[in-house]
Amino acid sequence: MALMGQMMAMPLLISSLIQHAARHSGETEIVSKRCEGDLHRYTWRDAERRSRQVAQALGRLGLSPGDRVATLAWNGYRHLELYYGSSGSGLVCHTINPRLFPEQIIWISQDANDKVLCFDLGFLPLVEKLSAQLPGIQHYVLMSDRAHMPAASSIPNLLCYEELVEAEDGHYCWPEFDENTASSICYTSGTTGHPKGAVYSHRSSVLHAYGSALPDAMDCSSKDVILPVVPMFHVNAWGLPYSSAIVGAKLVFPGPHLDGKSLYELFETEGVTFSAGVPTVWLGLLTYVKSNGLKFSSFKRTVIGGSACPPAMLASLMDDFGVEVIHAWGMTELSPLGTLSKLTSKQLALPVEQQRRILEKQGKVIFGIDMAVINDEGQALPWDAQSSGNLVVRGHWVISSYFGEQRSPLVAVDGQPGWFPTGDVATIDADGFMQITDRSKDVIKSGGEWISSIDLENIAMAHPAVHEAAAIACAHPKWDERPLLVVVKKPDAQVTREELLAFFEGRIAKWQIPDDVAFVAEIPHTATGKIQKLKLREQFKSYRLPSA
Numbered sequence: 001m002a003l004m005g006q007m008m009a010m011p012l013l014i015s016s017l018i019q020h021a022a023r024h025s026g027e028t029e030i031v032s033k034r035c036e037g038d039l040h041r042y043t044w045r046d047a048e049r050r051s052r053q054v055a056q057a058l059g060r061l062g063l064s065p066g067d068r069v070a071t072l073a074w075n076g077y078r079h080l081e082l083y084y085g086s087s088g089s090g091l092v093c094h095t096i097n098p099r100l101f102p103e104q105i106i107w108i109s110q111d112a113n114d115k116v117l118c119f120d121l122g123f124l125p126l127v128e129k130l131s132a133q134l135p136g137i138q139h140y141v142l143m144s145d146r147a148h149m150p151a152a153s154s155i156p157n158l159l160c161y162e163e164l165v166e167a168e169d170g171h172y173c174w175p176e177f178d179e180n181t182a183s184s185i186c187y188t189s190g191t192t193g194h195p196k197g198a199v200y201s202h203r204s205s206v207l208h209a210y211g212s213a214l215p216d217a218m219d220c221s222s223k224d225v226i227l228p229v230v231p232m233f234h235v236n237a238w239g240l241p242y243s244s245a246i247v248g249a250k251l252v253f254p255g256p257h258l259d260g261k262s263l264y265e266l267f268e269t270e271g272v273t274f275s276a277g278v279p280t281v282w283l284g285l286l287t288y289v290k291s292n293g294l295k296f297s298s299f300k301r302t303v304i305g306g307s308a309c310p311p312a313m314l315a316s317l318m319d320d321f322g323v324e325v326i327h328a329w330g331m332t333e334l335s336p337l338g339t340l341s342k343l344t345s346k347q348l349a350l351p352v353e354q355q356r357r358i359l360e361k362q363g364k365v366i367f368g369i370d371m372a373v374i375n376d377e378g379q380a381l382p383w384d385a386q387s388s389g390n391l392v393v394r395g396h397w398v399i400s401s402y403f404g405e406q407r408s409p410l411v412a413v414d415g416q417p418g419w420f421p422t423g424d425v426a427t428i429d430a431d432g433f434m435q436i437t438d439r440s441k442d443v444i445k446s447g448g449e450w451i452s453s454i455d456l457e458n459i460a461m462a463h464p465a466v467h468e469a470a471a472i473a474c475a476h477p478k479w480d481e482r483p484l485l486v487v488v489k490k491p492d493a494q495v496t497r498e499e500l501l502a503f504f505e506g507r508i509a510k511w512q513i514p515d516d517v518a519f520v521a522e523i524p525h526t527a528t529g530k531i532q533k534l535k536l537r538e539q540f541k542s543y544r545l546p547s548a
Contacts, residue, residue, distance in 0.1 A: 012206040014183050015088030015174035017245040022048035025222060025248025031270055032076040032253040033262070035121045036148065040077055044248065047080060049170050054085025056168035061139050063115055065090035065177070068185065070114035070137075072098045072105075072123045075232045075253040078143045078161060082118055083184075083232070083241055087202070088174050093184040095233040098123055099527035100195075106133050108187050108195055111404065118143055118161065122256055128154045179203040185403060186235050188332045197403030198332050200236075204397040208335045209242035211368045211397075216342045218274070218303055218326065220247045225270060225298070227252040229263065229277030230306070234528050235336040238276055238305070260288025271298040278306030278529035279313060283468070286316060296321055303328050303340070307530045308436060308454050310461035311360050329362035329436060333420060335397040338371065339363040339434050347431070360458075361435040362426075369395035371434060372413050373426055380414050385429035388437050388450065392419040425450075442533050444473040444483050451483055451512045453533075459507050460485055463500060465493035470523050470531045471514065474545050482545055485514040486536060488523055515545045 010016075021028070026045035034040050058069060069086040071093070073079040086093040094112050096105055105126075109117070117134070118141040119127050127140065131154065140155045142148075145162040183202045187195040200208075213220040218240075220226065226249045228237040236242070244251050252270045254263060263285050266272065282304060289295075301324035302317065309327050317323040330336030341363030343355060350358075365371055373381045373389035381387035392413060398420050401408045413419050425438045437443070437452040444451040453471040460469035468488040473481040489495060497517040504513040518540065524532040 011176060011179035012203045013088070013174070013176065013179060014084065014202050014205055014242065017206065017209065017242050018044070018048045018051055018084045018088070019174065021245040021248055028222070028248055028250050030077055030080065030251045030253070033255040033257050033266060034076060035074065035255055042077065044245070047077065048084070050165055051081045051084035051088060052172040052174070053165045053168040053170045054081045055089035055174075056170070056172050057164040058086060058089060058091060058116065060164075060168070061116060063091055066092060066182065067116075068092045068094045068112050068114045070094045070096055070109055070112065070117045071233070072096050072117065072119040072127065073143055073232065074120055074122075074256045075228055075237065076120075076143075076255050077253065078118075079120075079232050080241055080251075080253070081165075083236075087183040087205075090175055090177055090181065092182045092199075095184070095186060095236065097187075097231075097233045097527045098126065102126070102130060104195060106130060108197075109134055110136060111194075112185055112187075112197060115139070116141060120144075120256070121148055124150065124153070131155050179206075184236060186332050196405070198335075198399045199403050200335055200397070204335060205236075205239070205242060207368055208239050208337065208397040209246050211366045212239045212337050213243040213246055214366055216364070217337065217340050217366045218243065218276070219301070219342075220244065220249055220274070222248040224249040224274045225252060225272045226250065227254060227263075227266065227270070227272045227275045229254060229258065229275055229281050234306075235330070235332050238303070238330070238336055240276060258284075260284045260286075264288055264294065267299050268297060273298055273300045274302065275299070276303040276305070279304055279309050280468075280525060280529045282313060282317070286313070289321070296323065299323055301326060305330060305336075306528060308362075308458070309360075310458050311356070312458075312462040314360060315356065325359065327359060327362055329424075329434065331422060333399045333422075334369070334393065334395070337366065337397075338369050338393055339365050341433065344431065358433060361429075361433045363434065364432045365393075365395075365434075368397060369393055371428070372419065373428055374411075374413055378412050378414070383428040383430055383432065385427050385435075388425055388427050390440065391422045391424040391426040391434070391436070393422060394419050439533075442472075444471070445481050446476070446483070446511070447479045453483070455508060456483055456485060456504075456512070456514060459504055460487060460500065463495065463503050465489055465495035466500075467491075467493075468523050468531075470533065470536055472533055472536050472540065474515070474540060474543055474548075476515075476545060476548055482547065483512070483514040484540060484543060484545065485517045486523060486540070487517055487519050488521065489519060515547045518543070 021044040032040045116139045141159045143161040228240040303326045305328035327341040330338045381389045456471035467490040474484040476482040524535040
């Protein structure tokens, strides 16, 4: 008979994170730029107390363990309280992306069977339009005080968040339950078909918070001032509301104010040291800072993920502004972190140019995640930085199935079951650094050979006249597919098709150079800020290449 350990059996629960922050970093600030435009300040101790009041209020509304509490909200202190108050009391926090089409929001809420919908002031018109099509919602809560409640609304029995919280005394003990209980649910962006739900557990969320805070990951500590630009409705702001509590860091929330000017001012006034967001956000911030001749006084590092960070952007942040860029990769199904690019001690001895090429990769896994690249027959490919294949993962915070689906998406690697297929195409080098070469549905197949759309986009983004670029496949009678480069020019910049195509020479194999360039006013993005290749392909489906 095996000898069992004699350790305390304390479940890994989300409530333990905010209890720890309140007890051991109680005076550390949480600052929020509110929808109303003003700054709100309080502490982790205040946040924990009010989260207990939120738990009481949700219970008084008649919710039972496992019921879903939906949010349509920006990054702010009230949203943080709902994170902890709902999950901590045994309810399931369901963050909905307000940038989705109304039809998608309705479908997602109905699929999740939400019982309560809490929403920010700016989303009142949206919720008024949707409420008639959400019969399952029993209570609507406007995340506001009484002074900002509307005089009249088409939403029946609209509740005031602050009144609900203030009616409770906070004398509430966080319950203990199985750590595998559902804590939250996030839906994929649904670029094809309906979005799918990923249900996280308390255990997976706490382990993800531990892993993400490690030095070779986000390197969070109590000395940090953390501003998550990535929205709290985008895979739980990449776990930062949880990892910030673990280390007791100061949190700064930007609310809906995500333009370059607003972000820069908040970075400077609050002494932000660390941030995280998708490339499109940094594009806006860098444009503002450069055009006004500004510098950062406290900003030291950022995690960039969601889509590949263009090397030109990485170089600008590091060389022009002294900001360390941590290139990361993940997905909703991974809670979301999978890999982060931080140099090893061996790599620190390499020339700077070689270091940059490594940092441009998506990086190494952190403990809790394992990965492999496989061929179409499920055989593992070598880690030689050349063998490109389908990226699969497994780990403590990787889903085993989607919400409401009986069929498991998991596949086998060399006959070993239990791996999640990411849909990405990647290589892994001998040091374990992974590089995404494309999404499987975005790769351009020319004459049986693959061309990476990411490589083409990175080269284009290095041109001084290019603001944003996307590479897509266009039909070709001889080669099946050839690349078309879709470009948004910088304001007042001038560049011709011929000049751009010439820019590729010597930077990529000649046969991989795009056949044509299409200049557009804007490139469509998904609700999470990724380039919407599906819409671009639809837009250019009748496009005839000059070589066709």
